[in-house]
Amino acid sequence: MAESNERGRLGLETSLPFERRILEIEALIEKTPEGDARGELISELERERETVFQNLTAWQRVQLARHALRPRMLDYTRRILEDFFELHGDRLGGDDAAVITGIGRFRGRTLMVVGQQKGVTTEEKVARNFGMPHPEGYRKALRAFRLAERWRLPIVTFVDTPAAHPGIEAEAHGQGPTIAQNLLEMLGVKTPVFAVILGEGGSGGALAIALGDWVAMFEHAIYVICPPERCAEILWKDVEKKELAASALRVTARELLALNTIDAVLPESGGGAHRNPEVAAQAVAEELAWFLGECDKGRWTSEQRREKYQRMGVWSEMPSDEYRVPSSEFRVPSEE
Amino acid sequence: MPFLNRRRFVSIVGRRSSLPDGLWMKCPGCKQAVYRAEVEQNQQVCPRCAYHHRIGAMARIAILVDEGSFEERHQEVQTLDPLEFKVGEATYLEKVEKAKSNAQLSEALVVGYARIEESRTVLGVMDPFFMMASMGSAVGERFCRAARDAITERLPLVVIAASGGARMQEGILSLMQMAKTAEAVRRLNEAAIPYITVLTDPTTGGVYASFAALGDITLAEPGALIGFAGPRLIEGALKVKLPEGFQTAEYQYNNGFIDQIVKRSELRPTLGKLLRYLRPQ
Ligand SMILES: [Zn+2]
Numbered sequence: 001m002a003e004s005n006e007r008g009r010l011g012l013e014t015s016l017p018f019e020r021r022i023l024e025i026e027a028l029i030e031k032t033p034e035g036d037a038r039g040e041l042i043s044e045l046e047r048e049r050e051t052v053f054q055n056l057t058a059w060q061r062v063q064l065a066r067h068a069l070r071p072r073m074l075d076y077t078r079r080i081l082e083d084f085f086e087l088h089g090d091r092l093g094g095d096d097a098a099v100i101t102g103i104g105r106f107r108g109r110t111l112m113v114v115g116q117q118k119g120v121t122t123e124e125k126v127a128r129n130f131g132m133p134h135p136e137g138y139r140k141a142l143r144a145f146r147l148a149e150r151w152r153l154p155i156v157t158f159v160d161t162p163a164a165h166p167g168i169e170a171e172a173h174g175q176g177p178t179i180a181q182n183l184l185e186m187l188g189v190k191t192p193v194f195a196v197i198l199g200e201g202g203s204g205g206a207l208a209i210a211l212g213d214w215v216a217m218f219e220h221a222i223y224v225i226c227p228p229e230r231c232a233e234i235l236w237k238d239v240e241k242k243e244l245a246a247s248a249l250r251v252t253a254r255e256l257l258a259l260n261t262i263d264a265v266l267p268e269s270g271g272g273a274h275r276n277p278e279v280a281a282q283a284v285a286e287e288l289a290w291f292l293g294e295c296d297k298g299r300w301t302s303e304q305r306r307e308k309y310q311r312m313g314v315w316s317e318m319p320s321d322e323y324r325v326p327s328s329e330f331r332v333p334s335e336e
Numbered sequence: 337m338p339f340l341n342r343r344r345f346v347s348i349v350g351r352r353s354s355l356p357d358g359l360w361m362k363c364p365g366c367k368q369a370v371y372r373a374e375v376e377q378n379q380q381v382c383p384r385c386a387y388h389h390r391i392g393a394m395a396r397i398a399i400l401v402d403e404g405s406f407e408e409r410h411q412e413v414q415t416l417d418p419l420e421f422k423v424g425e426a427t428y429l430e431k432v433e434k435a436k437s438n439a440q441l442s443e444a445l446v447v448g449y450a451r452i453e454e455s456r457t458v459l460g461v462m463d464p465f466f467m468m469a470s471m472g473s474a475v476g477e478r479f480c481r482a483a484r485d486a487i488t489e490r491l492p493l494v495v496i497a498a499s500g501g502a503r504m505q506e507g508i509l510s511l512m513q514m515a516k517t518a519e520a521v522r523r524l525n526e527a528a529i530p531y532i533t534v535l536t537d538p539t540t541g542g543v544y545a546s547f548a549a550l551g552d553i554t555l556a557e558p559g560a561l562i563g564f565a566g567p568r569l570i571e572g573a574l575k576v577k578l579p580e581g582f583q584t585a586e587y588q589y590n591n592g593f594i595d596q597i598v599k600r601s602e603l604r605p606t607l608g609k610l611l612r613y614l615r616p617q
Contacts, residue, residue: 168570176544176549
């Protein structure tokens with residue numbers, strides 16, 4: 001039932017409003033002995049889960065993507081890698097803890113691993129700046145990309161950041177030019193790149209490590225040009241319009257798939273990745289294994305990645321062009 | 337993300353000219369009343385304090401290129417509304433149409449062939465009065481086509497950048513333009529085509545974190561706001577007062593991100609010289 005993960009159990013303090021009824025029923029089930037009453041409760045739980053998770057609003061997905069108990073990069077690497085040897089530092093004077101790089105072993109082969117870690121405990125969150133990298137973090141990632149190319153290692157990136165850090169030092173050290181340089185170089189890396197968006201894909205801060213041949217995204221993750229709160233502030237002049245902004249911006253995995261900006265949606269079972277991190281990790285492992293298998297068959301060239309990003313966008317060739325993506329494509333299909 | 341400039345233009349943003357109507361205007365630089373026509377005749381630079389006002393794309397082209405040499409291309413690349421984005425009753429496309437008629441421009445970036453001091457070049461100019469020169473799919477595609485023209489014709493590419501950031505109304509598609517334009521720069525680099533950027537007020541957000549910061553040579557206009565996160569955002573996040581001169585062209589120059597700061601009156605001869613020296617082989 002209520003799987004506890006490494007951060008402790010989902011409780012009233014850590015749960016979202018729409019998770020509460022589910023928690024209540026789960027608690028009742030645990031107190032009820034085997035029998036008809038328990039069976040009733042279990043069906044009720046299934047019904048409640050279905051109702052909630054088949055009708056999630058864009059804003060609820062934003063909340064799930066930012067869930068306090070959502071598994072982080074290291075929760076995945078610990079589960080899917082047989083070994084991980086961390087590489088520290090950007091070799092230019094800094095080592096940003098918001099970004100983790102290193103050599104990983106996955107099903108008997110070696111990979112270059114790059115990702116953003118938001119942190120679990122308060123102490124770790126502060127140490128890792130809540131997963132918001134400084135330029136040093138992006139340069140650290142770039143060093144890993146270059147090493148991977150030299151050693152012909154496939155790259156896997158774990159994307160989970162609210163944003164690149166907005167701060168005085170970050171600006172002084174070139175946050176803009178550094179992200180730009182990462183984009184340029186990541187596109188050209190002559191080795192396969194697999195990217196997975198775990199929770200928050202926050203704008204340029206996420207994009208700078210997310211240019212993959214294959215970009216997978218969890219179904220309750222979000223990928224945004226700017227946080228819905230900020231969009232509401234700027235366009236609606238009212239931060240309370242964040243729910244409206246979240247749905248207008250099309251931040252969810254299935255909408256992004258319809259816009260050809262990601263390649264796959266990874267399903268989350270039974271109430272989200274935080275309820276069952278094992279299953280979530282398994283989904284990443286299977287997708288990664290499939291991707292590497294495709295590359296082994298010779299179905300990969302670095303030109304494909306470059307072409308994909310060169311074609312990104314929706315525009316018309318003539319002023320009179322009536323082209324529109326029909327709105328029906330954006331309706332979120334029901335859960336499996 | 338159109339980050340408005342915290343320091344100036346608060347009341348005069350969104351006009352084709354940054355100068356309010358009327359004979360006199362108050363200069364944000366020297367805080368003096370200045371005769372408007374005098375500023376306009378001086379390439380929109382204050383004759384007293386040399387404050388560089390924002391300048392529209394067509395006015396910029398007029399003072400930069402050899403007379404009559406600009407040949408606009410790729411105007412057919414136009415904005416669409418794939419997200420069906422609406423704020424209140426106003427649709428995104430209505431907003432774009434309004435910007436088009438206000439600025440008398442087909443999008444926030446115009447590209448084409450031009451001559452600067454007799455050197456032929458591909459030129460791209462962004463217009464800060466066109467929806468804050470934010471980057472959506474049409475801007476990204478036009479940039480890429482300009483880069484392709486430069487490679488095909490073996491001409492340098494000069495881009496006068498200005499931008500409040502990404503075009504929010506295109507959501508993730510505007511984010512993807514950062515990768516798309518970075519790829520275009522990669523192709524320029526591989527083809528050994530010189531790429532010169534001039535950062536003008538303001539160059540921020542996704543445009544700064546992509547093609548605007550990837551020039552082989554990066555120039556900037558004096559006093560221009562240049563940075564990734566907008567100053568208001570940083571102030572809000574850190575709850576501190578930002579240091580004087582933070583994110584100005586001079587600040588970025590001192591931090592090693594700009595080759596030279598060039599006054600508007602010097603821009604044409606400066607680019608003319610660089611284009612002569614760096615003609616593609
Ligand atoms: Zn003045």
